[in-house]
Amino acid sequence: MAETEKRIALLIDADNAPAAKIDVILAEVARHGVANVRRAYGNWKSPAMKGWEAVLHEYAIRPVQQFAYSKGKNASDMAMVIDAMDLLYAGKLDAFAIVSSDADFTPLVMRLLTEGVKVYGFGAQQTPEPFVNACTTFTYVEALGQPSDAGGGSTKAWPAKQLRGDTRLVQMLRNAVEAAGEDDGWAHLGAVGSQIGNQASFDSRNYGYRKLSDLIDAIGLFEVKRQGQVVLVRDKPRSHGGRRS
Template sequence: MRLPFLPPSTRRVALLIDGENCAATCALATLKVAEQQGRLVVKRVYANWSRPGTQAWIEPVARYQLQPVHHERVSAAKNATDILLVVDAMDMLYNQFIDTFCLITGDSDYTPLVKRLRKAGKEVIVIGDERTAESLKAVSSRFVSLKGEGVVGKTNNASIPPAIPTDQGELTTQTTPEPATADGYLPPTALQPAAHNSNSQHTRTPMVTSPPVQAPTRPLREAVVLLSKAILQATKRDAEGWVSVAVIGHELRKIDPTFRPNWFGHASLSKLVAHCSQKVSLFEIRTQHNNQLEVRLRRTQG
């Protein structure tokens, strides 16, 4: 089908990344390619986030505000991540709100998907490297090679390139100090009761107190990485993957004994977790009947 001409400013673009087939170091380069095609309205990374090999994606997910899509492996013989990406792409096709699909993978299993999208008149740009399947290159509208990026076939913990500018800017934390609360990190400051002096005037004698919550000294993405690692290594998770904030605090102290929520401008771990869940779609939180805050890695609906 002949593609209708649409100026780049009106083209709606979806960036779909197979996070189990691509290295996290490709995040910045693929974003740049996708943004050159038009208005980037979807940017998703698909992976089983409980696998150690996908943890390198946690930082670029936070830094570039990608949407992580999680799916558990249901069978050793089946790749649920591939299937989920295909299902989402077909939903977008039938909803008719995407003009250009940018697919980041090297897997030939996506060849039928690319052919179907192009048959429906969509532009499909495959982004990969020299290891990308020839069948996938052949059926795409255009193949973009990211030479030297190590895009396909591995995940690693190499450092992530500097952040790109976005409308929302890089993730930041709040700068307004909060009253100290629980979680065992910053106990509330307190004053001694008023005392009478010789002139019967009231005076206040301050006790030795904890330092006030400082303005953030570290970027929020570092908190996202630490929280994600703590959740993944926590053994006290329920069947649905929920972990209490108390358990997360214990795991964080094992990762870094010096960890403090006020590094990120929050008086308590609970407030930091809640703030991260608002800024990054990687986490889900809930409050149990005993007011115990719990968190887990976000899962797909249904």
């Protein structure tokens, strides 16, 4: 266990999050610290919220009632933002976990990050990229599932061609390997993971791979060397000459 566990506020946009995934979301949050604040926001009088009502008591999540004051406006979003800022200014938290697929929370995430707290996001695969990329780490709820699955969740593993076709992913991995590399080009995988975390929101499970090392193996763009528990990674020479274009 870590020296001091992070204190985390778990804030759930229940209008835009699946109740069926709350157990695996909580398990994931527990990897980062203790969720000693747990709140779910929504209009609990709505029939659509029945799925959430069943799990609130089981997981000690406090429901926050918000009526729709006017048509087309989401009062739950506003209440969640206000609570997040109140919690931030109280100064007793190290991180926030925000469960939503709504890009409207992007400015909130960016504001929290400026105060030095981490923001772990959870949402569906259709979550808009600005929200995904703003978070310290964003995990698709579809990627969280049965640990017996080959990829560690219910997201199907991307084949090598699809991985290599994701230019953002390729550039992010190459930048991280280069930044963490020694003079001979070899980089410790742990250092590569840290570099990626500093660059952008990333979770290998979003691509169907349980660990970063599995994704590195699958993408086929890097040499991998294992020395006991140590995994070293180096960019493969490019066919058009040189290690760097």
